[in-house]
Amino acid sequence: MKNVTLYLLGWCFCVIALLSSCSASKETKVEDELGDFRNWISQTTSNISDRTEEDWKKAKSDFATRTQELDVKQENFSDELKQDYQNLKQQFNDADKQYEESRRAARLTEWEQKLLGSYADKSTITRENVRQVYITFMENVRSQRSNWTDQDWEMAKMVMQTLNDRKDEVDEDLPTDDEVKIKALQMEFKTLETGGDLGGNN
Structure with a gap:
């Protein structure tokens, strides 16, 4: 055992x-x-x-x-x-x-160069030229947008947002006609982005 x-x-x-x-x-x-x-x-x-x-x-x-x-x-x-x-x-x-x-x-830096040109450096955007910057932006959007992908439009929207942010910094006492022009260009961009095309004026 x-x-x-x-x-x-x-x-x-x-x-x-x-x-x-x-x-x-x-x-x-x-x-x-x-x-x-x-x-x-x-x-x-x-x-x-x-x-x-x-x-x-x-x-x-x-x-x-x-x-x-x-x-x-x-x-x-x-x-x-x-x-x-x-x-x-x-x-x-x-x-x-x-x-x-x-x-x-x-990519944002690259797209700012494509759409803003010489205004890609935000420090160059002032109250006096911000209207022209929006005009330049939209001219480039119109000429380049034909073959853009959704991702490209997202980048363009980011450039527009940075431009809008800069405008908010410099638009004190901005002339009324400049405000109206800029608003029209912003609306045109939104329309183009959503698939429509209202055309544009410079």
């Missing part, structure tokens, strides 16, 4: 040791996978301003694939690893937001 008891105890010990070994092995594998993901995040989010649009698009696709696989394995994560994983995903999402903002700013 004593031998049987010892045998059972030994067998239980082996089973526990085996389970512990498997658990430790699984945890080590999880930590290794998360470590690889951490290294990838670090490399991918460094110097994002130097990345091309195509390069960043590929990075986002890789991120989606990696997180899809790791999300399934989260049940094997400890609470600490789960938090670490969430932090890494947030780090990438923050980098993505920063990248999109930098791209948008660069």
